[in-house]
Amino acid sequence: MATVEFNHIKKSYGSVEAIRDFNLSVDDGDFCVFVGPSGCGKSTALKMLAGLEATTSGTIQIGGRDVTELGPGNRDIAMVFQNYALYPHMTVRKNIGFGLKMRGMPGNEINAKVEDAAKILELTNYLDRKPKALSGGQRQRVALGRAIVREPSAFLMDEPLSNLDAKLRVQTRAEIVNLQKRLGVTTIYVTHDQTEALTMASKIVVMRDGMIQQIGTSHELFTHPRNIFVAGFIGSPGMNFFRGPVELDAGQPVTRFGGHLVRLPAATAALAGTDAVFGIRPEHIQLTTSPINVGLRLVESLGTEKILHFQIPKGQSLTNTEADFGPDDQDRDVQSMLIRVIDDHIYQEGQSVSLLFPQDKIHVFDPATHAAIG
Amino acid sequence: MQRSKLGQIGIYTAVIVTVVLLLFPIYWMTITALSPANQLRSFPPVFFPEEPQWGVFSELLATQPFALWLKNTILIAVATMILALSVSILAAYALSRYRLRGGATIGMFILTSKMLPATLLVIPFFAIFKQMGLVGSLWSVVITQSTLIVPFCTWMLKGYFDTIPEELEHAALVDGCSPFATIFRIVLPVAAPGLAATALYAFVISWSDFLFARTFLQTSESQWTLNMGIAALKGEYITDWNVIMAASLMASIPILLVFLVLERFLVGGLASGAEK
Numbered sequence: 312m313a314t315v316e317f318n319h320i321k322k323s324y325g326s327v328e329a330i331r332d333f334n335l336s337v338d339d340g341d342f343c344v345f346v347g348p349s350g351c352g353k354s355t356a357l358k359m360l361a362g363l364e365a366t367t368s369g370t371i372q373i374g375g376r377d378v379t380e381l382g383p384g385n386r387d388i389a390m391v392f393q394n395y396a397l398y399p400h401m402t403v404r405k406n407i408g409f410g411l412k413m414r415g416m417p418g419n420e421i422n423a424k425v426e427d428a429a430k431i432l433e434l435t436n437y438l439d440r441k442p443k444a445l446s447g448g449q450r451q452r453v454a455l456g457r458a459i460v461r462e463p464s465a466f467l468m469d470e471p472l473s474n475l476d477a478k479l480r481v482q483t484r485a486e487i488v489n490l491q492k493r494l495g496v497t498t499i500y501v502t503h504d505q506t507e508a509l510t511m512a513s514k515i516v517v518m519r520d521g522m523i524q525q526i527g528t529s530h531e532l533f534t535h536p537r538n539i540f541v542a543g544f545i546g547s548p549g550m551n552f553f554r555g556p557v558e559l560d561a562g563q564p565v566t567r568f569g570g571h572l573v574r575l576p577a578a579t580a581a582l583a584g585t586d587a588v589f590g591i592r593p594e595h596i597q598l599t600t601s602p603i604n605v606g607l608r609l610v611e612s613l614g615t616e617k618i619l620h621f622q623i624p625k626g627q628s629l630t631n632t633e634a635d636f637g638p639d640d641q642d643r644d645v646q647s648m649l650i651r652v653i654d655d656h657i658y659q660e661g662q663s664v665s666l667l668f669p670q671d672k673i674h675v676f677d678p679a680t681h682a683a684i685g
Numbered sequence: 686m687q688r689s690k691l692g693q694i695g696i697y698t699a700v701i702v703t704v705v706l707l708l709f710p711i712y713w714m715t716i717t718a719l720s721p722a723n724q725l726r727s728f729p730p731v732f733f734p735e736e737p738q739w740g741v742f743s744e745l746l747a748t749q750p751f752a753l754w755l756k757n758t759i760l761i762a763v764a765t766m767i768l769a770l771s772v773s774i775l776a777a778y779a780l781s782r783y784r785l786r787g788g789a790t791i792g793m794f795i796l797t798s799k800m801l802p803a804t805l806l807v808i809p810f811f812a813i814f815k816q817m818g819l820v821g822s823l824w825s826v827v828i829t830q831s832t833l834i835v836p837f838c839t840w841m842l843k844g845y846f847d848t849i850p851e852e853l854e855h856a857a858l859v860d861g862c863s864p865f866a867t868i869f870r871i872v873l874p875v876a877a878p879g880l881a882a883t884a885l886y887a888f889v890i891s892w893s894d895f896l897f898a899r900t901f902l903q904t905s906e907s908q909w910t911l912n913m914g915i916a917a918l919k920g921e922y923i924t925d926w927n928v929i930m931a932a933s934l935m936a937s938i939p940i941l942l943v944f945l946v947l948e949r950f951l952v953g954g955l956a957s958g959a960e961k
């Protein structure tokens with residue numbers, strides 16, 4: 312059990328900068344999740360922590376000990392891989408015990424520990440099988456067993472659930488969280504699935520292009536995204552954006568949405584006379600009598616939950632490059648805003664609805680730097 | 686249903702034809718060995734001799750130093766196999782795992798040595814071995830065969846190593862294995878089918894060598910191999926084909942034995958199951 316620290320870590324592959332100035336400190340017992348679009352450098356960061364990839368510059372500490380120059384076997388960490396990487400020529404028992412054997416533990420002690428781990432993961436009946444004869448979920452548990460039996464000071468996991476089907480993924484997600492709580496071992500977990508990040512993490516690190524965008528709890532990321540990227544990436548669907556002028560109406564800051572006044576948070580008053588980007592989450596838009604009327608372009612129904620699409624007034628939408636949330640978010644249409652409603656009402660395409668953007672739910676961003684204001 | 690039955694018949698026919706074609710030379714060797722000398726050129730050919738001459742084997746063993754030839758051949762084949770594999774395992778691993786500058790070019794380049802005809806190399810090798818005092822030693826054949834076999838073995842093994850996911854080794858490193866130990870504890874066991882195929886290749890090639898043995902060992906009869914011995918059975922005026930075929934049959938038995946031992950590795954599908 313230990314803290315984990317990255318200090319000014321950089322990683323280049325030739326001219327490609329995979330990680331730029333990565334600084335992070337993870338507390339003892341934390342469940343820290345790295346999340347971000349494909350290719351943002353999550354796996355690279357994790358591999359450097361494991362010692363499987365050399366750092367270009369910077370230092371890494373585990374439990375206060377500088378491990379930057381140590382090999383993977385000397386860092387006292389255990390790792391779970393996306394494809395599980397079980398040793399195919401060994402039985403489950405040998406797979407789980409391999410790390411202990413390499414550390415010179417006597418056979419009978421290894422056996423006792425392997426049996427304990429197998430009991431926790433309900434693998435007792437499979438100990439003498441080869442990985443080939445296991446289901447995907449069982450293989451995944453063997454990979455977990457291999458990690459926990461070592462009692463390391465940190466667990467490193469790289470998308471360990473992405474090869475499971477949806478139902479098993481949700482179930483295993485909960486099992487991993489419970490296991491981590493019970494063992495109290497500091498865990499660094501990599502995923503590109505924000506639902507996993509939000510549900511599992513005590514600390515989330517949002518990454519993009521090798522840079523940390525924001526570090527926080529799921530609540531912090533949700534309520535106070537530091538920039539447009541985090542706001543659009545976190546949440547499903549992510550935040551809606553539109554641009555508009557900041558004006559003063561009787562001393563109160565307002566913007567215009569298709570000509571109609573929208574009240575802004577009081578702190579925005581200082582921006583009067585400039586343009587800004589405004590964000591509001593799909594679940595925060597209220598359907599109530601108001602001067603803003605829009606026609607629904609598309610209605611997606613998931614039973615009681617519905618996603619209503621409507622068009623952003625001309626000239627107020629962001630460009631595709633401004634709203635780039637990675638390859639996992641290709642279906643985002645910058646011309647549309649979404650409303651997420653849960654009610655029994657039936658909505659029709661083409662129908663007109665009136666909306667309210669609650670003043671305290673509006674996020675304001677700098678159009679040049681994309682940073683949150685206020 | 687109808688079609689799959691037809692397909693099955695087709696497959697079986699193809700299998701039977703292939704097997705017959707492959708086994709016919711062995712069958713012909715056997716009946717030639719067992720026929721009396723005066724029946725060998727009869728026409729129409731005799732497909733099974735009326736009185737099989739089993740005595741040909743004991744006569745061969747009694748009159749020729751067959752055991753000595755066998756011993757020399759086994760020594761050469763086993764030593765070549767071990768030497769060639771030790772070198773090519775490490776070379777193939779390096780080519781497969783390390784991003785070397787011009788790695789692909791090196792890979793292709795080592796194969797070009799395979800394109801040179803062996804006869805071209807015999808004379809320079811002879812000159813070198815003469816200086817080193819290796820002419821007449823089994824090592825001369827082991828070294829020559831290894832140099833020719835290593836490039837191809839390296840290429841074969843690289844192909845097998847490439848299919849082993851890198852994460853498997855990463856997992857072993859994290860588990861506390863040293864980089865060198867991961868080769869022996871993880872990579873080689875997982876590549877067992879490939880290793881067996883490569884070993885078999887090295888063994889068979891060096892077992893069937895005639896050119897090098899004939900050049901380097903001709904003058905020292907105690908170092909003769911099976912192929913040299915069999916060749917020497919061919920007389921200047923009369924050739925006892927039944928004796929030669931009997932010797933050839935006995936010479937191919939060890940190859941069959943090696944194949945039987947390696948077979949269970951060859952047919953493995955061990956790598957499946959490493960991943961999800």
Ligand SMILES: Nc1ncnc2c1ncn2[C@@H]1O[C@H](COP(=O)(O)OP(=O)(O)OP(=O)(O)O)[C@@H](O)[C@H]1O
Pocket residue numbers: 324327328329348349350351352353354355356503
């Ligand atoms: N060995 C390498 N050589 C060159 N570039 C590399 C290498 N490994 C990774 N990269 C680059 O570094 C960047 C980060 O890769 P990384 O694997 O860390 O992404 P990731 O966030 O894990 O993505 P994913 O979600 O797809 O797994 C990518 O642009 C990738 O192309």
Ligand SMILES: [Mg+2]
Pocket residue numbers: 353354355469
């Ligand atoms: Mg990755």
